[in-house]
Amino acid sequence: MDNFSHIMTTTDLSVGYKNGKSVNTLMESLTLRIPKGKFIALLGANGVGKSTLIRTLANLHPILKGEICLKGKNIKEYASKEFAQQLSLVLTDPVQSGNLTVYELVEMGRFPFTNWTGKLMPLDQEKIENAIQLCEISYLKEQKITEISDGQLQKAMIARALAQDGELMLLDEPTVHLDANNRYTILKLLRNLVDETQKSILISTHQVEIALKMADEIWLANCGENMKCGTPNELIKNGDIERAFPYLKKLDL
Amino acid sequence: MVLIILSISLGSVNISIAEIAKILLGSPTENTANYNILFSYRLPKTLTSVFAGAALGFAGLQMQTLFRNPLAGPFVLGISSGASLGVALLVLLGVGINGALAYWGMAIASIVGSLTVLLMVVLVSVRLKDSMSLLLVGLMFGAFTSAIVGVMQYFSTAEDIQNFLFWTFGATGNLSWTELQIFIPIIIIGISxxxxxxxxxxxxxxxxxxxxxxxLRIKNVRLFLVISTSILAGIVTAFCGPIAFLGIAVPHISRILFKTSNHFVLIPATLLLGACLLLVCDIIAQVPYSDLILPINAVTSLFGAPVVIWLILRRKNISKTFG
Structure with a gap:
């Protein structure tokens, strides 16, 4: 397989939960590709398994069936540090450490690169500064994370993931809890990051309209159906989007 | 430093500071009684307080971060009760606390006791994602082990019970140099x-x-933290008895004073503050210029609890500064 154009591939992947003997499969036979330097939006209703898929791809959740390869290598064969250097995450779990400053938060991104004392080398500092600049949060650097708004915090979390400098970033609902303007700003920021850094970004989101405008590729998850992948135009043309999100038509904006 | 000097110089026998300086600097002194008091009683006691305080504070910090819970501490999670159970088994089942071997026995018994409880708490914590239930489970473990100790007391001789009771009062003054030779290195291992x-x-x-x-390989880290905490809490409980409150309070005071959550700052801070606080409590417990000695456990709670309440009230919401 060409490892160079695809950062991550899955073969016949099933995700879901296993509790003792009962297995609850949320998605199955997924054969997905994340190309290099692309912005992918994962759309789907609540409870369809978007977060579970993202956690599974990030090796935080056990795989039910099939396999996931990162840069051509099975993710189970990665050492945890090596894996973290390739892939970074933004999740919906709140971070509750009031004493952390924004800078310290972004600094955490360098965790897989520093030694046990956590000392930052000039390269690390450069990456941190760079991430802060790209996310336009320089003015927040010394603020505590409880003193900033949700939108600012989300930017800081993205900056942290960026400082981790993996070629792939996974974001689980980065726009949740944000107001309309901030939702747009965050997605626009991610779009720019893809263009400027050539990283690949996969997000799950409910912002259908913005995602259709900005993403290079849409993954459309529907209960009991196979995942539909394609460019926004393809999915709009063949009516998949309209079938999945009938409200768009009704609002008729 | 000031506290160390204070702690050495205060006691039922009044020794002047100049005299102490002379003795410590090794110059010959005419008063051998003072020399003996200083070296065989006060110095070991001070050292014990310093190390025990540092150990408890640090153990509390590790628990609070590991469980991401501001209420966690060696006591609340039942770790100290586990250590008590270990010691109770040893003392009340008649092995007694005599001879050099017994010190090792007590140290090992209490470390094993605290390790057992803490491992159970960690096992439960893997199944429960919610830290409130974890806290409750810890409290239940504590109640459970105390109950076992209670049952054992019922069937023990009065003398054994008395020994055990004195142990539960907590004391920093019972350690000889030989015991310190065990105590200090083990604490240093736990801290490192x-x-x-x-x-x-x-x-x-x-x-x-x-x-x-x-x-981060989370399972390894959890294991290391659990081991470190049980060594620290276990050894201190073994030699000084269950000292309440320090484990919870010291990390909070450090966070509030240093306004950071960076552990490279917080760890030295808790070590230092823990040592200072226990020294202060110890000085109070001796009731300077009198023959009275209060149980240290009572003093830490008596003076410590109001301090913590005051800090929390001033901060309004401790969970925000926590972490």
Whole structure:
């Protein structure tokens, strides 16, 4: 397989939960590709398994069936540090450490690169500064994370993931809890990051309209159906989007 | 430093500071009684307080970060009760606390006791994602072990019970130099083991998922922290009895004073503050210029609890500064 154009591939992947003997499969036979330097939006209703898929791809959740390869290598064969250097995450779990400053938060991104004392080398500092600049949060650097708004915090979390400098970033609902303007700003920021850094970004989101405008590729998850992948135009043309999100038509904006 | 000097110089026999300086600097002194009091009683006592305080504070910090719970501490999670159970088994079942071997026996019994409880708490914590239930489970473990101790007391001789009761009052003054030779190195091992985990502790502030996504092998870290905490809490409980309150309070005071959650700052801070606080409590417990000695456990709670309440009230919401 060409490892160079695809950062991550899955073969016949099933995700879901296993509790003792009962297995609850949320998605199955997924054969997905994340190309290099692309912005992918994962759309789907609540409870369809978007977060579970993202956690599974990030090796935080056990795989039910099939396999996931990162840069051509099975993710189970990665050492945890090596894996973290390739892939970074933004999740919906709140971070509750009031004493952390924004800078310290972004600094955490360098965790897989520093030694046990956590000392930052000039390269690390450069990456941190760079991430802060790209996310336009320089003015927040010394603020505590409880003193900033949700939108600012989300930017800081993205900056942290960026400082981790993996070629792939996974974001689980980065726009949740944000107001309309901030939702747009965050997605626009991610779009720019893809263009400027050539990283690949996969997000799950409910912002259908913005995602259709900005993403290079849409993954459309529907209960009991196979995942539909394609460019926004393809999915709009063949009516998949309209079938999945009938409200768009009704609002008729 | 000031506290160390104070702690050495205050006691039922009044020794002048000049005299102490002379003795410590090794110049010959005409008063051998003072020399003996200083070397065989006060110096070991001061050293014990310093190390025990540092150990308890640090153990509390590790627990609070590991469980991401501001109420966690060696006591609340039942670790100290586990240590009590270990010691109770030893004392009340008639092995007694005599001879040099018994010191090792007590140290090992209490470490095994605290380790057992803590491992159970960690096992439960893997199944429960919610830290409130974890706290409740810890309290239940504590109640459970106390109950076993209670049952054992019922069937023990009066003399054994008395020994055990004195142990539960807590004391920093019962350690001889030979015991300190066990006490101090083990605490240093526990502290180094924990300090080595400073960077993972910082990552844990973000939560388990984030910590893992940053390349942290969470199971290993949990294990190291559990071992370090049980060594620290276990050894202190073994030699000084269950000393309440320090483990919870010291990390909070450090966070409030230093306004940071960076463990590379917090660890030295808790070590230092823990040592200072226990020294202060110890000085109060001796009731300077009198023959009275109060149980240290009573003093730490008596003077400590109001301090913590005051700090929390001033801060309004401790969970925000926590972490």
């Amino acid at each position: 083991l924990g300090y080595w985990q400073a960077k993972p502790l910082n990552a844990l502030l973000m939560g388990d998922y984030y910590a893992q996504s940053m390349g």
